[in-house]
Amino acid sequence: MLELRAITAGYDRRAPVVRSANLTIASGESVGLLGPSGCGKSTLARVAALLHRPDAGQVVIDGTVAGGWRHRAPREQRTAFGVVFQQPRLSADPRLALRELIAEPLRAVGRSAEVTALVPELAARVGLGKDLMGRRPHEVSDGQLQRACLARALVLGPRWLICDEMTAMLDASTTAALVHVVEEYRGESGAGLLAVGHDRVLLERWCDRTVGWGQVAE
Numbered sequence: 001m002l003e004l005r006a007i008t009a010g011y012d013r014r015a016p017v018v019r020s021a022n023l024t025i026a027s028g029e030s031v032g033l034l035g036p037s038g039c040g041k042s043t044l045a046r047v048a049a050l051l052h053r054p055d056a057g058q059v060v061i062d063g064t065v066a067g068g069w070r071h072r073a074p075r076e077q078r079t080a081f082g083v084v085f086q087q088p089r090l091s092a093d094p095r096l097a098l099r100e101l102i103a104e105p106l107r108a109v110g111r112s113a114e115v116t117a118l119v120p121e122l123a124a125r126v127g128l129g130k131d132l133m134g135r136r137p138h139e140v141s142d143g144q145l146q147r148a149c150l151a152r153a154l155v156l157g158p159r160w161l162i163c164d165e166m167t168a169m170l171d172a173s174t175t176a177a178l179v180h181v182v183e184e185y186r187g188e189s190g191a192g193l194l195a196v197g198h199d200r201v202l203l204e205r206w207c208d209r210t211v212g213w214g215q216v217a218e
């Protein structure tokens with residue numbers, strides 16, 4: 001279970017963008033979080049993934065209170081999350097070839113020995129051909145780069161996936177392909193999902209349940 005308890009967060013303590021947000025996702029459940037632009041969805045998603053320290057409240061992961069944020073989060077908790085953001089170009093190191101981008105989390109946790117086996121497997125899963133793996137971000141399309149970012153999010157086998165407007169920049173066929181990859185992974189692994197966005201039709205089709213921002217935060 002992933003619990004967000006009374007989360008208040010933002011970029012200025014005097015004016016938080018998220019106030020007293022509560023959301024619980026059962027193990028293996030997929031929840032869509034809908035809300036207008038600028039309401040604070042991304043901020044809350046980053047708190048849930050332990051990437052942004054809230055001003056108040058708790059994140060509880062499978063019964064254990066989050067012990068820190070970003071690099072201070074305990075490794076076991078940090079690696080429980082795979083995160084995909086809206087803009088792949090902002091979340092991909094422009095110097096890395098796609099194969100290195102996908103391998104990044106493995107190297108960061110000292111599992112470099114698994115790169116040779118896992119990276120091609122993940123690339124195939126997200127539909128990236130071998131010919132693209134040596135290219136750097138500026139040499140591929142947004143959709144191809146987002147596929148690599150999804151592969152990176154899955155490479156450590158996370159128990160939770162946080163997709164923040166993952167498909168907002170993509171065409172319908174790439175959107176469908178990436179949602180399929182996420183659902184296939186969840187089917188095998190039992191991972192839970194928080195999918196943030198403003199496309200009601202997509203989220204209602206994709207997720208077990210959809211909640212509006214007003215049901216989650218003040």
Ligand SMILES: Nc1ncnc2c1ncn2[C@@H]1O[C@H](COP(=O)(O)OP(=O)(O)OP(=O)(O)O)[C@@H](O)[C@H]1O
Nearest residue numbers: 011017035036037038039040041042043044165198
């Ligand atoms: N790094 C930052 N520094 C200061 N303010 C920020 C920062 N990031 C976001 N904000 C502000 O916080 C508010 C909430 O932003 P957030 O990105 O969480 O909203 P959102 O609901 O995800 O929006 P969108 O759907 O447009 O991505 C906005 O007013 C935004 O301008």
